[in-house]
Structure formats: structure tokens, C-alpha cells
Amino acid sequence: MSVFAHSSRFKEPYYSNSAKCQLWVASNHTPTLLKYAMLLVEKVWREGVQFKKAGVLLTRITEQGVLQLSLFEGSSPKDTRPQQLMQTVDELNFLYGQDKVRFAVMGCEQRWQTRAQFRSNRWTTRWNEIPHHQSLKTTLF
DSSP states (O other): OEEEEEEOTTSSSOOEEEEEOOOSSOOOOHHHHHHHHHHHHHHHOOTTOOEEEEEEEOOSOOOTTOOOOOSSSOOOTTOOHHHHHHHHHHHHHHHHOTTSSOOGGGOSOOOOOOOOTTOOOOTTTOGGGSOOHHHHHHHHO
């Protein structure tokens, strides 16, 4: 996992930094990923800097079910609580709307949104974006 942040290149003083770590055991458990990301953010953060861009990169992603055990961290493949938690969060967000259940480090308000005006339709992953016969007629003719 890597975390990076930088200020505007056009304003002085310019600041850029990054930090990375390796998880001992592969995980798709959001609280675990957030814990490591927040530790890295503490290394990168500088008080008073107006950041222009920041992000988290996940690398060496492996298939779920392939678990490399660690000599240093206790992890039992039989512990289903992390999967149950994430399944419950996903189900609640599906029922009540995206991001209705969030982790505390995500904050209460999200003041920014991704610019998506030039995004392609997601016909293979979103039912509501599949073109219908009537909409095809109006767009083609």
C-alpha cells in the first residue's frame, strides 16, 4: 500500500511526499486497510500545507481465497467476522443508498465529487445504464 500527497506545483512552497508499507497478510477488510492507510497518512501529512492531490494505491492484489499466512501476525482463515461485517455494510448500503453506512475516518460530509461528465457508460456493470430499445431508436435516428 502506498499513500501520496502533494501541493500545487505552481504555488510556493511546493510539497510532495509519499510513504508505503507491506501488509503481512493480504486483506480486503476495509478497517484493516484504513488502519494502515491512516498510519501512512500521518507520515505524509504536513500542517499548513494546502494539498492539491492525494491518494492511496493498492498493489500486489491477489485473488480472494488465496491466503498467505504470516509468522508475525495472527490470522485465522476460519475467522469469518471480517467478511460478515463487510457483507453487512454492503447490504445496508445497497438497501439504503451508497455510503449510508460509512467508516468514521471517511468523515460525515464529502464536499467533493469525482468529475464524471466525460465518463463512458458502464453497461457491463450497471443495470440502469444498459441501453433500452426505445432509447436506441431516439439516439440512432
